[in-house]
Amino acid sequence: MTRRISKYKRFMMMNPIVQFFKFIFLSLKVLVIVAGGHGGTRKA
Amino acid sequence: MSKIVVLGAGIAGHVAASHLRRKLPKEHEVVVVSPNSNYQWIPSNIWVGIGRMKPRDLIFPLAPLYAKKHIDYKQAKAISFYPEGDNEEQKPYVLVEYVTGDEKGKQEKVTYDYLINATGPKLNFEGTEGLSPGKNKAHSVCTYTHAQEAWVALEEVIKQMKQGKKVKILIGTGHAKATCQGAAFEYILNVEQELRRHKVRDMAEITWISNEYQLGDFGMDGMLLSYGSNIMKSNEMVEMVFEDRGIHWILGAGVNKVEDGLAHYETLDGEYKQESYDFAMLIPSFSGHGFKAYDKNGGDITEKLFKGFMIVDADYTPKPYEEWTVQDWPETYQNPSYANIFAPGIAFAPPHGISKPRKSKNGTDITPAPPRTGMPSGITAKLVADNIIEMIKNPSHELHHKGSMGNMGAACIASAGFGMTKGSGISITTYPIVPDFKKYPDTHGRKLGKTFGSIGLAGHWLKLALHYAFIYKAKMKPFWWLIPE
Ligand SMILES: Cc1cc2nc3c(=O)[nH]c(=O)nc-3n(C[C@H](O)[C@H](O)[C@H](O)COP(=O)(O)OP(=O)(O)OC[C@H]3O[C@@H](n4cnc5c(N)ncnc54)[C@H](O)[C@@H]3O)c2cc1C
Numbered sequence: 001m002t003r004r005i006s007k008y009k010r011f012m013m014m015n016p017i018v019q020f021f022k023f024i025f026l027s028l029k030v031l032v033i034v035a036g037g038h039g040g041t042r043k044a
Numbered sequence: 045m046s047k048i049v050v051l052g053a054g055i056a057g058h059v060a061a062s063h064l065r066r067k068l069p070k071e072h073e074v075v076v077v078s079p080n081s082n083y084q085w086i087p088s089n090i091w092v093g094i095g096r097m098k099p100r101d102l103i104f105p106l107a108p109l110y111a112k113k114h115i116d117y118k119q120a121k122a123i124s125f126y127p128e129g130d131n132e133e134q135k136p137y138v139l140v141e142y143v144t145g146d147e148k149g150k151q152e153k154v155t156y157d158y159l160i161n162a163t164g165p166k167l168n169f170e171g172t173e174g175l176s177p178g179k180n181k182a183h184s185v186c187t188y189t190h191a192q193e194a195w196v197a198l199e200e201v202i203k204q205m206k207q208g209k210k211v212k213i214l215i216g217t218g219h220a221k222a223t224c225q226g227a228a229f230e231y232i233l234n235v236e237q238e239l240r241r242h243k244v245r246d247m248a249e250i251t252w253i254s255n256e257y258q259l260g261d262f263g264m265d266g267m268l269l270s271y272g273s274n275i276m277k278s279n280e281m282v283e284m285v286f287e288d289r290g291i292h293w294i295l296g297a298g299v300n301k302v303e304d305g306l307a308h309y310e311t312l313d314g315e316y317k318q319e320s321y322d323f324a325m326l327i328p329s330f331s332g333h334g335f336k337a338y339d340k341n342g343g344d345i346t347e348k349l350f351k352g353f354m355i356v357d358a359d360y361t362p363k364p365y366e367e368w369t370v371q372d373w374p375e376t377y378q379n380p381s382y383a384n385i386f387a388p389g390i391a392f393a394p395p396h397g398i399s400k401p402r403k404s405k406n407g408t409d410i411t412p413a414p415p416r417t418g419m420p421s422g423i424t425a426k427l428v429a430d431n432i433i434e435m436i437k438n439p440s441h442e443l444h445h446k447g448s449m450g451n452m453g454a455a456c457i458a459s460a461g462f463g464m465t466k467g468s469g470i471s472i473t474t475y476p477i478v479p480d481f482k483k484y485p486d487t488h489g490r491k492l493g494k495t496f497g498s499i500g501l502a503g504h505w506l507k508l509a510l511h512y513a514f515i516y517k518a519k520m521k522p523f524w525w526l527i528p529e
Contacts, residue, residue, distance in 0.1 A: 003288065014468070031528070041450045
C-alpha cells in the first residue's frame with residue numbers, strides 16, 4: 001500500500017458535510033449531461 | 045392498430061416497453077418476450093456480491109407490473125427471426141419458446157408490426173475454458189444469482205482469513221476481448237473495502253487482471269478528465285486509487301483458461317503466464333445469442349440481421365483505428381434491411397471497438413470490447429420507442445430521434461465501497477462516449493468539464509440514490525417518466 005491520497009484529501013473525500021454539497025453538485029452535473037441531450041453525428 | 049414486440053426486459057427492453065405503453069393509445073399492442081421472470085437492476089449486483097444487498101433489493105416480478113400496465117408478457121425466449129413471415133404466416137414474426145410452467149418448451153410464432161430486439165448480450169462463459177460461475181473458485185456478478193453465489197464463496201474465504209489463512213483474490217476480465225471492466229473495477233474496490241471492514245485486509249493479496257492496455261481504459265480508450273482543478277488521465281486516477289488501496293495489477297492479459305484456483309493468460313508480449321487465487325471474479329466475454337433469420341421461403345438470411353449482435357445503421361466497413369470516426373456509430377438503431385426492426389442497448393452490433401486494438405506477439409487480439417452501459421442502453425431504447433411511435437402515426441416519416449454514442453454523454457458512478465458514512469464512489473462522466481478526435485483533438489476526443497472524475501463519499505450516495513430512483517422508475521410508479529434514462 002502506498003499512500004497516494006493525502007490525509008487532507010481523504011478528510012475532504014469522507015467529510016459528510018463537504019460531501020453533501022458534492023452530492024448536490026454531482027447530481028446536477030449528471031443531470032446536465034443527460035439533459036444536455038444527444039443526437040446524430042452524420043448531419044451537422 | 046399496431047403490434048410492437050419487444051424482445052428482452054432488461055434496461056433497454058423495459059425502458060422501450062414502458063415508454064411505448066405510456067405514449068401509445070391502448071388500441072396498439074405492446075408485447076414483451078423475455079425468459080427471466082424478474083426485472084433486475086444489474087448495476088447493484090456488485091453489492092449483492094459483497095453481501096451488502098440481497099437479490100430481493102434489486103429485483104421485482106415483471107408479470108404483475110405488465111398485467112397492470114396492459115403490456116402483454118410472454119415468459120419465453122426468442123429463437124429465430126422471420127422478418128418476411130413464411131409460407132403460412134403473412135406477417136413478420138419471431139419464433140419464441142416458452143421457458144416455464146405448463147407451456148414450457150412450447151413454440152409460438154409471435155407476429156409483429158415493429159420489433160425491438162433488446163436481448164442484450166449472451167454471457168459467453170464457454171469462450172474461456174473452465175470459466176463458469178461458481179466453478180474453479182471463479183465467480184461472476186453479471187446476474188443476481190451469480191452475485192449471490194459469489195458472496196457465499198467470498199464469505200467463506202473471509203472466514204478462512206479470520207482463522208489466519210492468507211489468501212489471494214483475483215478480479216477482472218476472464219477473456220481477451222471481454223468488456224464491462226467498470227463492473228469488475230467496482231467489485232474489486234468493494235471487496236477491498238469489505239475486507240477492511242472485516243479486519244482481514246492484511247490477510248489478502250488483491251490483484252486486478254485485465255485485457256486493458258492501461259488502467260482506466262474501461263474499453264473506452266481511456267479518458268482525459270478534469271479532476272478538481274487538475275487535468276488527469278483515467279489511468280493516473282485508477283493507478284492512484286489502486287496504489288492507495290494496495291491493489292496489484294496485471295494488464296494486457298487475455299485470460300484463456302481457468303482451472304481450480306488458477307487463471308492462465310497470455311500477455312501482449314506473447315508470454316503465457318498463470319496466476320493462482322483462492323477467490324476470483326472474472327467477467328466473461330459478451331457475445332450475440334446466435335439467433336438465425338429466415339426469409340419467406342425459409343432461406344437463411346442471418347447475415348442480413350446479425351453480425352454476432354444485430355446489424356443496425358452503423359458503418360461496418362473494416363478500417364484501421366486511425367480511420368475510425370464517430371460517424372461509424374449508429375444513430376437510430378434501425379436494421380438497414382428491415383425498417384421495422386430495431387436493436388437498442390447492448391443488442392446492436394458496434395461498428396468496431398473504442399479502445400485501440402492490440403494483438404499479442406502470437407497474434408491474439410487482446411483488447412476490451414466496447415461497453416454499452418445502462419445510460420446509453422436506456423437512451424437508445426427510448427429514442428427507438430419514440431421513432432416507432434412516429435412511424436405508427438406517419439409511416440413515411442423520416443426518423444427524427446437520433447442518439448449516436450459519438451454525440452451522447454454518459455455518467456458512470458462506480459461504487460468504491462459500501463456504507464452511508466464509510467462508503468465511497470468514483471464518479472466519472474464522459475462526453476461523448478465514443479471519442480470525437482475531430483471535434484476535440486487536444487483532449488483525447490472528449491470535452492473536458494463534461495468529462496470529469498470525482499472520488500468520495502458523495503459518489504456512494506449518488507450510486508445508492510440512482511439504485512432507488514431507477515427501481516422506482518422501472519416499477520412505473522407515479523411520474524416515473526420524469527426520471528431521465
Ligand atoms: C455487474 C454489472 C454491473 C454494471 N454496472 C453498471 C453501472 O453501474 N452503470 C451502468 O450504466 N451500467 C452498468 N452495467 C451495464 C448495464 O447493466 C448494461 O449496460 C445494461 O444492462 C444493458 O441493457 P440491455 O437491456 O441492453 O441488456 P440486459 O440488461 O442484459 O437485458 C437483456 C434482456 O434480454 C433478455 N433475453 C436474453 N436472451 C433472450 C432471448 N433469447 N429472447 C428474449 N429475451 C432475451 C434477458 O433476459 C434480459 O431481460 C453493469 C453490468 C454488469 C454486468
